[in-house]
């Protein structure tokens with residue numbers, strides 16, 4: 436408990452009210468206003484939740500001013516270099532990094548659940564071949580609740596753990612199937628001797644006609660992309676998963692809701708939008724035209740934004756963007772694409788934007804999506820699949836946050852209120868009199 440308080444005084448003479456001020460281990464204090472409505476008959480008003488902590492959490496901490504990101508206390512810069520995605524999944528789910536035996540067991544559980552029900556391929560056939568992969572993924576993930584009825588009870592920790600392993604294990608398989616379906620190529624089954632990221636690369640790019648040899652540099656880069664995208668506090672899609680799961684629905688349905696929310700260009704869809712933005716600038720004059728594009732991005736009436744720039748929380752450089760830019764150098768170097776014009780254009784755009792008063796004043800820096808598209812394109816991943824890769828990586832974060840909420844004895848269904856600005860009570864007139 437706390438002895439620190441915050442008081443609310445009303446100019447209309449209504450009695451003042453006092454609330455506890457709570458502190459976490461890191462970051463801003465919160466004013467506990469849970470009794471505000473019962474004490475005052477008033478709500479708080481915070482569209483977009485700019486000043487609202489919707490929950491308490493021990494999973495991920497972000498310091499937007501310092502550009503700091505910690506998963507269970509570990510800096511992303513260390514995890515991205517010293518761990519792989521499977522270790523990161525274990526950390527996010529269970530709170531500690533695994534020892535060798537724990538890692539081996541976890542990887543084995545994931546590996547042996549990578550196949551999907553054969554019926555899933557017939558579900559896929561209901562889509563047009565040119566369906567956006569995020570539309571397909573939203574459908575497939577939601578459909579998993581129909582295929583795995585033995586792990587849909589949200590309030591059963593054992594069933595939640597099984598559904599977590601199934602979701603983490605099967606997302607790569609489903610996304611690779613969506614890609615193969617769009618290209619008319621046969622599906623490739625997962626191989627148990629491959630690592631998580633290598634398995635995904637093979638399911639994506641191998642064909643039954645020839646052996647497939649993974650490129651270890653590209654596999655490591657993809658694994659790092661997964662680590663960087665694994666969780667990110669109470670972002671829009673994570674908040675969607677929490678609110679959806681708060682109704683007691685099943686884990687697959689809640690994660691499908693997260694996939695749907697992530698699709699938006701202001702959120703996970705920004706990596707696809709950022710690469711398309713670079714293509715657009717390149718097609719209209721390249722580096723010479725960056726100034727014109729920046730001018731449009733600053734013009735409120737243009738509806739143009741510098742995709743991959745800006746963040747609700749980071750008012751400093753997104754630490755993931757730095758790591759992603761390093762990965763760009765590694766991958767492009769490995770592939771002999773060091774002079775990749777798109778990468779050079781991105782670096783020129785970043786330099787110009789970071790010197791422009793509009794962006795400096797608003798503390799708009801590159802975010803994780805600015806460079807991730809360039810890396811994924813170099814690896815061979817089609818642009819339309821970028822957000823699906825983001826969803827693949829974020830699945831473990833969504834699950835960890837869902838588990839944390841459901842395990843909190845105080846959790847209840849989320850049900851925000853409103854400031855009503857519509858018509859007052861009025862009577863219906865017969866249509867002849869309207």
Ligand code: SDX
Nearest residue numbers: 667670701702703705740741742743744745746747797802
């Ligand atoms: C992700 O929340 C998370 O943690 C998300 C994420 C995660 O891991 O889950 O980090 C992943 O979603 C990263 C963000 C990806 N989105 C984009 O790159 C799309 C482009 N960025 C913007 O749409 C925007 O920056 C947001 C949505 C990311 C943040 O928007 P905010 O915090 O609501 O800020 P805002 O829209 O109120 O903008 C503040 C000002 C405005 O100008 P003024 O009204 O003050 O004059 O900055 C301007 C905006 O017009 N602005 C931009 C801009 N972003 C903000 N102007 C041009 N280009 C941009 N990219």
